[in-house]
Amino acid sequence: VKLGLANIITVYAMFTLGPGDTLCIPLARVFLGSVFSGQMTSLLYSLAGGLLCYLVMLLLRRILTVKQIWVCSVLGAMAHNIGQMAVAILVTGTAALVYYLPVLMVSGILTGAFTGLCAQFVTRQLDKITAHKQSAR
Amino acid sequence: MKTRTWAALIAALLLLFAALALWLSGRSAAGQVANIYIDGVCVRSVDLSQLKGPETYTVETEGGQNVIQIEPGRICVQEADCPDQVCVQAGWLTDSTAPIVCLPHQLVIRLEGSGVTAAPAIDGVSK
Numbered sequence: 001v002k003l004g005l006a007n008i009i010t011v012y013a014m015f016t017l018g019p020g021d022t023l024c025i026p027l028a029r030v031f032l033g034s035v036f037s038g039q040m041t042s043l044l045y046s047l048a049g050g051l052l053c054y055l056v057m058l059l060l061r062r063i064l065t066v067k068q069i070w071v072c073s074v075l076g077a078m079a080h081n082i083g084q085m086a087v088a089i090l091v092t093g094t095a096a097l098v099y100y101l102p103v104l105m106v107s108g109i110l111t112g113a114f115t116g117l118c119a120q121f122v123t124r125q126l127d128k129i130t131a132h133k134q135s136a137r
Numbered sequence: 138m139k140t141r142t143w144a145a146l147i148a149a150l151l152l153l154f155a156a157l158a159l160w161l162s163g164r165s166a167a168g169q170v171a172n173i174y175i176d177g178v179c180v181r182s183v184d185l186s187q188l189k190g191p192e193t194y195t196v197e198t199e200g201g202q203n204v205i206q207i208e209p210g211r212i213c214v215q216e217a218d219c220p221d222q223v224c225v226q227a228g229w230l231t232d233s234t235a236p237i238v239c240l241p242h243q244l245v246i247r248l249e250g251s252g253v254t255a256a257p258a259i260d261g262v263s264k
Contacts, residue, residue: 037220039241041200063138071143078150092238093177094245099235102158109151 003111004077011073011119014057015066016126026050044091045084052083069123073116077108161234171212171230173205174245185210185248200242212246214239 006029013022030050034043056079060072081104089097173181175198183194191208193215203224204216211231214224217239224239236247 039200039220041241041243045240064143065140068140068143071140071147074147088238088240091176092174092240092243092245094174094236094238094247096236096247097238097245099161100238102154102161105154106151106158109147109154113147 004115005118007073007077007112007115008118008122010054011057011069011076011116012122014061014072015069015119015123019058019061023054026054041091045087048087049080049084053077053080055079066123066127067120069120070113070116073119074109074112077112077115078105081105081108169210170249171207172247172249174247176243177245183207183212185212196242196244198242198244203239203242203244205246212248213237214246217242 010022010025013025027050030043030046033046034040053076057072057076060075064072081101085097085101085104089095169184169186171183171185172179173183173194173196175196180196181194185207186209188207188209191206194205194207196203196205201218203214203219206213206215211229213229214227214237217224219239219241221241224237224242224244227237230237230246230248233248236245238245
């Protein structure tokens, strides 16, 4: 279980950059991560988690306001865990892995809320800076 | 939707999964046969109640190796060369609730009530 601070970037990008640019971030992270750790099997888990998380956040982006970015992050984190779990069950052929899901969900909700709030503050502060620059011009 | 609605939804989910996690950890079925799976195939099956003394068993996979410690009534991964060490930190396995898993090596250790069927087709939920 990791805090996933790097996901702040992904969540932030989702609300400020376009969907295409945002997709590059988890893809690059997953690819570089598995190349440098030398674990090609982990590529599969991370990719499934990352893509499912991306899709959920893409859908949520349309219905959430800037003050609800943390919600997007929480549900994204849950989707990430579900995606990884699904691939793990398929790869190992062990359905009993589902037992880990509730624990992963609880940790995903908590860490997702934290990273989401961070992303929300980042978005708000950066908006202020750009607004300030534009008014100064 | 309002922020409050979202917060309520997420809080409900959090409670639900926390309750589920607690319920699962409290529930332990009898399982005295330790089965060691690699890639979903059982490579070794040990009856922990028949075991005389402690022994170690080393599993070699493409990813690396896991040193498994087997004692009467319990089993654990003592050492592994996987990067995350989740299997080692899982500690002793004494019941059938959750298996020990080493995802990088595709290794799964489960305690089950009886000997091994070819592949683990039925899980604890569908029983």
